[in-house]
Amino acid sequence: MDLLNFATRALHEGQEPLPPFDAVMPPIYMTSTYAQSSPGVYKGYDYTRAGNPNFTQLEKALASLENATHATCFSSGLGAVTALLTTLEKGDRVVALNGLYGGTFRLFTKVFSKFGLDFVFASETEMEKAIDKNTRLVFFETPTNPLLEVADIAHLCGLAKKVGALSVADNTFATPYFQNPIDLGADAVLHSTTKYIGGHSDVVGGVVMTKNGELKQKLDFARMAVGLNPSPFDTWLTLRGVKTLALRMEAHQQNALALATHFHHHPKVKRVFYPGLSDHPGHDVAKRQMRGFSGIVSVEFDMPQKEALALISYLKIFTLAESLGGVGSLVCHPATMTHASIPSVERERIGLSDALIRFSCGIEGTADLIADVERALPRSLETLS
Numbered sequence: 001m002d003l004l005n006f007a008t009r010a011l012h013e014g015q016e017p018l019p020p021f022d023a024v025m026p027p028i029y030m031t032s033t034y035a036q037s038s039p040g041v042y043k044g045y046d047y048t049r050a051g052n053p054n055f056t057q058l059e060k061a062l063a064s065l066e067n068a069t070h071a072t073c074f075s076s077g078l079g080a081v082t083a084l085l086t087t088l089e090k091g092d093r094v095v096a097l098n099g100l101y102g103g104t105f106r107l108f109t110k111v112f113s114k115f116g117l118d119f120v121f122a123s124e125t126e127m128e129k130a131i132d133k134n135t136r137l138v139f140f141e142t143p144t145n146p147l148l149e150v151a152d153i154a155h156l157c158g159l160a161k162k163v164g165a166l167s168v169a170d171n172t173f174a175t176p177y178f179q180n181p182i183d184l185g186a187d188a189v190l191h192s193t194t195k196y197i198g199g200h201s202d203v204v205g206g207v208v209m210t211k212n213g214e215l216k217q218k219l220d221f222a223r224m225a226v227g228l229n230p231s232p233f234d235t236w237l238t239l240r241g242v243k244t245l246a247l248r249m250e251a252h253q254q255n256a257l258a259l260a261t262h263f264h265h266h267p268k269v270k271r272v273f274y275p276g277l278s279d280h281p282g283h284d285v286a287k288r289q290m291r292g293f294s295g296i297v298s299v300e301f302d303m304p305q306k307e308a309l310a311l312i313s314y315l316k317i318f319t320l321a322e323s324l325g326g327v328g329s330l331v332c333h334p335a336t337m338t339h340a341s342i343p344s345v346e347r348e349r350i351g352l353s354d355a356l357i358r359f360s361c362g363i364e365g366t367a368d369l370i371a372d373v374e375r376a377l378p379r380s381l382e383t384l385s
């Protein structure tokens with residue numbers, strides 16, 4: 001199928017009705033194994049750790065949405081990162097942009113560094129120096145969590161290309177609806193489908209998309225050999241989420257922009273982090289490489305940590321929880337949750353204040369989200385007095 005429109009591809013790519021009954025919505029192939037007519041003779045699948053029709057449908061849809069030709073889906077976002085790292089050899093260097101998702105940083109430094117991979121972390125301006133001839137993988141996220149820093153994708157991919165290293169973008173925050181790193185030179189794109197792609201906070205999953213057939217084979221091998229496969233039900237749920245990705249992302253963005261604009265010049269706010277604001281340091285690069293600014297807003301309130309924590313506790317629509325990207329709004333306090341393992345001096349240095357609150361704007365009514373925070377603000381002040 002050659003469908004140009006994103007929303008149309010999200011609904012139809014890889015999703016033709018399957019025989020024998022041509023059910024319009026796909027059946028869930030809850031099977032671990034497949035009958036063989038004679039040893040080694042089977043209809044495309046032999047064991048679900050290696051493949052399943054629900055995986056294939058999701059992969060075709062997601063590959064299309066990232067303008068890739070291949071995708072491999074995994075049990076989680078970190079499962080997808082694991083698969084990528086297993087394609088490397090002892091002594092290979094991985095250069096990563098600062099500001100990585102904490103779980104990815106932990107996987108690099110606490111697990112794979114034990115097996116002879118060399119991890120180097122750098123700011124965008126330090127990347128060129130850090131990428132040496134032993135570098136096989138250049139890994140980055142943009143926008144980052146929770147400060148929404150924006151990196152120039154084409155620039156980073158160009159640096160990787162110079163030494164023949166693979167460039168990989170974790171595109172979880174932007175989603176393929178707003179940003180396609182492969183079009184900007186990335187060799188592969190990775191997502192935690194747990195977030196926007198699944199979109200309903202009801203499933204954990206990951207995926208890697210690429211145009212590189214050799215890499216696709218290595219990723220399929222890693223999934224099968226390491227045991228990184230998702231469940232057929234989870235991939236079915238994820239594909240159900242994909243169908244509404246375009247609509248949801250528009251609503252997430254509309255709410256995020258409204259929240260960011262509302263708190264931009266607010267008496268109780270020091271700073272708002274949202275790439276869609278024209279005074280955001282990455283706004284120009286974001287405008288060049290993204291079609292929209294997605295649904296996460298971080299707000300540094302002008303108050304001590306105690307008051308910020310009280311504020312969060314009075315929110316009714318924003319649920320205090322890990323994760324992001326679901327239809328229901330979520331809120332988190334990075335200094336005590338996602339980034340608690342970073343020493344407070346280092347947190348201050350990178351601009352991650354104790355009064356920073358990250359909002360994952362859902363698809364509720366815009367006015368209700370703003371009112372939820374405004375209602376909580378005076379109450380959090382009372383708590384302290």
Ligand SMILES: *Cc1c(COP(=O)(O)O)cnc(C)c1O
Binds near residue numbers: 101
């Ligand atoms: C959540 C997340 C991951 C990890 O994905 P899981 O599905 O939780 O394993 C990786 N990268 C980013 C940017 C994330 O937000």
